[in-house]
Amino acid sequence: MGLHLAYEFTAKRWWRKFKRYLGWRLRNPFAPYEDYYVYSVMRKIRQGDGHPAIGSASRPVRAQSELLDFLQKYGLQPNDTAVDYGCGSLRLGSAVIDFLEPGKFWGVDITDEFYKLGLEALDPAWLRQKAPKLGVINPETLAKVRADKPRLIGSWHVCSKVPEARLDSYIGSIVSLMSPGSIALVHFPETAERRQLSGLAWASPRSLLETVARRHAPNATISFDPLTATEIDGIRQTLLVIRT
Ligand SMILES: C[S@@+](CC[C@H](N)C(=O)[O-])C[C@H]1O[C@@H](n2cnc3c(N)ncnc32)[C@H](O)[C@@H]1O
Structure with missing residues (x-):
């Protein structure tokens, strides 16, 4: 062309x-x-176009165990409570559900439509046995999650979908679920400057996310960890790590 x-x-x-x-x-x-x-x-x-991350056509970008692998790297044990924040259709969350003891998984999202699509594809007997907790992000759900004292919170492929004006609400909500000793891992595409990647996705400089995280968790330890070793077109895949 x-x-x-x-x-x-x-x-x-x-x-x-x-x-x-x-x-x-x-x-x-x-x-x-x-x-x-x-x-x-x-x-x-x-429209039948399918979506790479939501519904029956969704596939992991890398490994299906990626979220679980990182939660385990940061110390997740089967008897901990873990949150998949922005769980979508449980594309990555199902491996976490499988690893955890029954009732220890929370998947939350801005709509129930996405996780309902995910549930349709999962084995009902396994779901009954694992009893994952799911909810739409609102004050009532957040209070229930907080009461379960999650030790690890992971948010994968979500931060990139949040416009700059909504970052405070997104990161603030994640921080509100934390208690002493908990860790939040927020995956984001990292660029030197804030950059629009598509109609619904943005990459961010780490300084922007650090500033927002610090506003909501002034006493937390904030660091960054590479998710992958590669950089493509000036974009790296990075984790914002918040420890309280
Ligand atoms: C690309 S999907 C990823 C879903 C899932 N984390 C995964 O990797 O399969 C993006 C998800 O982020 C959710 N999302 C978008 N904005 C959000 C926000 N402000 N807070 C929480 N979740 C959000 C969407 O509803 C959607 O489920």
């Missing part, structure tokens, strides 16, 4: 997406941005 054609193609796609967002915003003037994310993903799934 020539440079001019490629530019025209990108501009047309951007305009189509912008028009879709504008139409949704006019129909939903007071809805939080998160509802737009759910609308866009469900629209794709209902």
Whole structure:
């Protein structure tokens, strides 16, 4: 494709997406941005296009055990409570459910539609035995999760879906689940400057996430850990690690 054609193609796609967002915003003037994310993903799934992270067509970007592997690296034991924050369709969470003792897994998300799609694909007998706890993120659910004193909280492929104006709410909510001795691992695509990757995804500099995390957890230890060794097009896969 020539440079001019490629530019025209990108501009047309951007305009189509912008028009879709504008139409949704006019129909939903007071809805939080998160509802737009759910609308866009469900629209794709209902059209039969499938989605790489949600529903029956979802596949892990790397290993299905990636979330579990990192939670274990940071000390997760079978009798701990762990949270998959922004669990989607449990694409990575199901390995964590399997590792933990019954009733020790919490999966939370901005909608129940995504984890209901995930549950449909899982063995009902195994689900009854493992009894994972699931809930939509709201003050009542967060209070229940907090009461179970999670030792590890993981949030994978979620931070990238949060616009800058909503980062305080996202990180603040994760920090609100922590108690002394707990650890939160927040996966994010890292770039030198905040960069839009697609209509619904952004990469962030670590300084931005550190500033937000410090605002909500001023006494926590905050560090960064590489998720993968590779850097592609100036983007690294990184973990923000918050320890209280
Ligand atoms: C790409 S999916 C990843 C799902 C799951 N973590 C995984 O890796 O399979 C992004 C998920 O983030 C959730 N999400 C988006 N914005 C969020 C927010 N502000 N707080 C919590 N979850 C959010 C979406 O609903 C969706 O389930």
